[in-house]
Amino acid sequence: MSEIIHKGLCRETFHYQMAYLQDFINKYPDKPKFSLTWMSYLAHNDQNALYHTDDYFYNFFNDNKEKFNNSFVLVMGDHGNRFGWLRKTSVGEIEDNNPFLFLSVPASLRRNTTYTDTLKQNAKKLMTHYDIYATLTEITNPSNPRTPEPLIKGSSLFHSLPQPRTCDRLRIPFEYCICKAKKQTLPKNNSIGIPGAKIMVARMNFNLQESSETAECRPLTLDLKSSITVDEFEEKGNVKVYQVTYSTLPGGGQFWGYLTQLSSNGTLNILSEKFPRLNAYGPQSGCASKAKFASYCFCKNLLKQQPSTTSIPKTSKKQPSKFSTTILPKKL
Template identity: 45%
Template sequence: MFVMADHGTRYGLTRLTAAGEREDNNPFLLMSVPGSLRGDHQLRTVIQSNARLLVSQYDMYATFVDIVAPHRPQNSSEPTLYGSSILKPLPQPRSCDRLRIPFEYCICDYPRTKMPDDSAPGREAAELMVKNMNNVINSSAGLSDYCVPLTLANAPVAVESYKEEGNLAIHKVTYKVEPGDGQFYGYVSQNVKTGKLSLLSSRLPRLNSYAKTAYCVKNDDFAAFCYCKDIDATTMPPATTASSFIGKLLG
């Protein structure tokens, strides 16, 4: 039996901590081995060893294939398996790049330095990210019909820089947008010689809640970007407080 989550804590004060960042990108995974196999010492040793290694959804898919088709030939015409079964010794080394894990979701603890707010290239990178967000909104009828364009808020932009490798530098940038006071983060790479920035992030995750401002497109994949056009005092959903929630439970 497998129990899997899609992510850890996404919003609130906990998410702003180092532990919260790891949890967001490191979803819960539990595997219960059938009783008939628990006496298999070799299998138990392999699973216990793999539990300490970096794995991805590709590895889980490969594991499920291994369970239903344990004798699947290596040159099978079935879809390519990019991962490896966790029921067998995992190939080394286990790096995010090797496992096809995007940099923004990598939980490997690479050294990085927190820079003073608004350090270069923070604001330029944030503007690049906001431009990308507006491109997403404008290119989707499901968003452009209901959501307003975003602008970079007049608030500090946080920058964390990773150690340079060759001519490449990578920065994590956290910023706010208006309207809606949405807080987002993303990663950019920078050519050290030319200063040119390239967006690494594919989704630009949001750090604070958006349910009350994106209700018009709540089922869209990019609802986190949305501030509904028709928001005013009469259309804003009522805030749900702990006391009101408990009151509803108690009837």
């Protein structure tokens, strides 16, 4: 979309969004207003791409300083870096599930030490976008809301956050939890990697087949020539949890996900709702770019361009019976 609309223009896409925002601010100087400006392309594919906009955004905030002195300003992201060399580091793993959040409050509230102390304390605690929604709801507090009793799953950041703040209590799926658990990497000849990765690939193929949006995607196979890494988490109760990182063909997609294993029968079960991808996939998934599972997709029309000696087996549209989804005990 960016190439179609902005191809050949001198300005970047964010210039048009910011110009619209500036007009919106200027046109209604005496009216309470709310704006959500979401810039997708500015640094999506390169974490170093922000530096060249430093002067632009400095001037924007400096020119609107008086207006923002009476405003709540949030700068945030939806996620951290999800692919590339940085994502493969321990810092990158944390950043993936811990997007940036910056909050500036009106100048009149900055002098209230009780208020600012609460914000500083909450900044060090686990929070979710549900909490952001609850905070925005408190800021607006309309006298005649369209939804009289909105469903609030989070807590406003302007008050002491209720405890305990664990991932299960805050509705954070296990694979996106940033609470660090002890784990160790198993030897390469472990008994979990290959069978675990195979049932994950089977789940991926099922996800691709069940949606019409991914009808033009090729079935996937496990790349046995690429490394399969298995991390075992510290055992809690009678449930073992493993993180498996693997690659698929065609396309060389790199994925990871979680498995559980009950000590009673040793059966491996899938814990992850979706398997995050560790490398870029845009050029491979053009036929399903807006699909929920676009990151899995390797379009059929690209296969002719990819030399491969691996045969792609036909898969049934029925869900394989060898895997299931497991809900862990909350204490884990």
